[in-house]
Amino acid sequence: MASAAMHKLLHPHRSREENHPGQQNPASSHERQDSAGMERVREEEKHNLMQWEEQKHPLAPGQIQNQEQKHVGYSSEALRQEDFELIKTLGTGTFARVWLVRVKNVNNGDENKVFALKILRKTDVIRLKQVEHVRNERNVLASVAGHPFITTMVASFQDYDSLYMLLDYCPGGEVFSYLRRARRFNEPTSQFYAAEIVLILEFLHEQQGVAYRDLKPENILIDAEGHLKLVDFGFAKKVENRETYTLCGTPEYLAPEVIRNTGHGTAVDWWAFGILVYEFLVGQPPFWDQNPMKIYEQIVEGKVRFPSAMSEDARSLISGLCTVDTSKRLGNIQGGAGTVKAHPWFRQIDWEALYYRKVGGPIVPHLRGPADTRNFDEYEPEPANREKYTKEMSDKWDEHFRDF
Structure with a gap:
């Protein structure tokens, strides 16, 4: 979860005073601080993703309920799609596509730490009247993150035209x-x-x-x-x-x-x-x-x-x-x-x-490694000409996606 220091980095105070001619523009100085601060947060979050992969374990029901103490199920203002290498499509739906991804520019030995990234295009979510369902999904996954038998939503984030849920990867398939x-x-x-x-x-x-x-x-x-x-x-x-x-x-x-x-x-x-x-x-x-x-x-x-x-x-x-x-x-x-x-x-x-997962499963998948995708089907690539998320749509709908 974002610490108080991280919160300050993500939500720095902006001066509202107008600048007089000849004075240095404080906004540009603030913007540089914002940018540097956000970059630090981003790198810290990527580092934490690598740590979580090693430390993940079932949380007791009481720990799952405590949103402030657990390190999964949070909304990130720093992560971006370009932080991840898209490896292969694991599944598609009418308004979402799930990718196998790894974090870019990781240390040697971390290449096999992979995740599933669910990408939802805002235009499709709106057109198919799925806004409420998508919000429900994100909020429920955040509240249950850490349960041993529910997919863990490690983090959610968004950019101008898409919503993202970063999930743990289950290589065994359905x-x-x-x-x-x-x-x-x-x-x-x-x-x-x-x-x-x-x-x-x-x-x-x-x-x-x-x-x-x-x-x-x-x-x-x-x-x-x-x-x-x-x-x-x-x-x-x-x-x-x-x-x-x-x-x-x-x-x-x-x-x-x-x-x-x-x-x-x-x-x-x-x-x-x-x-x-x-x-x-x-x-x-x-x-x-x-x-x-x-x-x-x-x-x-x-x-x-x-x-x-x-x-x-x-x-x-x-x-x-x-x-x-x-x-x-x-x-x-x-x-x-x-x-x-x-x-x-x-x-x-x-x-x-x-x-607490102390009993072995009856079917253990045969895997070449953590990033093995043999248990998932092949999918067609995404269509090239997708409907754009317009400013009019943004003005009307962005408030609905603030949870991300």
Whole structure:
């Protein structure tokens, strides 16, 4: 976080007095000081990025909550895109592109300290009416930075036409890819991954009041040690005890209350978690059809059909989670996530050891090194002629992006 000294460097006092002819212009002197000060801050931040890569470790829930003491999740006024070498595109969306990057001009031995840099063009964010989602994503990621199983937003920053989120890099790629290759996960593997997700949802719901709202295998990455990292917080929203009505998510994972538009809260994540556990064990979600409307009909009906080979404990857990009545849904009833953690299907899990990453992951990716990208697809280069961010847009929208 920016120290008091750094704050002064970033926000120096400017003289408002007019200069008389013949006097030295104090503004130019201030500008030189500003520039030198900002350069010092910038170099210090780049140095700290290299240190963080060596020191990163899970923070206790109380430490994550303390924004002043943790050194991640901050908004930087010094970092710029040109501080990073763009190595390869890791993913693209309708208004964002994620790059594998390394900090430029680093010391020997630091070349393998890489990050993921999410770049969002302001024009696209505005055109696609995603301003509120992007702000939610940035602010939620800042508040949860340091959790062992959520992608760490180390810093965010912006320039005239783009927004940036600097994230830790997960070289293992998507859980979805491993699941498709394996067809289904065995019960111990499914239990391990499911347990890490329980710890994520417990923290988001009970410490942050946040509904994630897009739980699916494509949004879960595997890191170098074989642990999960939840990514893409574009639909995440701080709801606390209120209900929200935005229709968002992926058809097979939508909860009945989202489809009915009766208002929803964090309970939607426990429904999606039940669908996810089913997909881990079976290889496909329980509600499926080529026609999304048919999927919605099946979800609202809420009848899960289990294969005969599935264990009784697994059926019991999924049935408790995929309950149409939210007042009876496991995870949403009194006791919250504790009721899920206490379920017999998780009887082998040591929750504290798991949280602090003392238990090895069941699938450890084979990697050539920290910057290996073999688990990510190839993407087309960015289109050359992009819509410009105009002064009119800047005047209207820059206030909305001040959090960055």
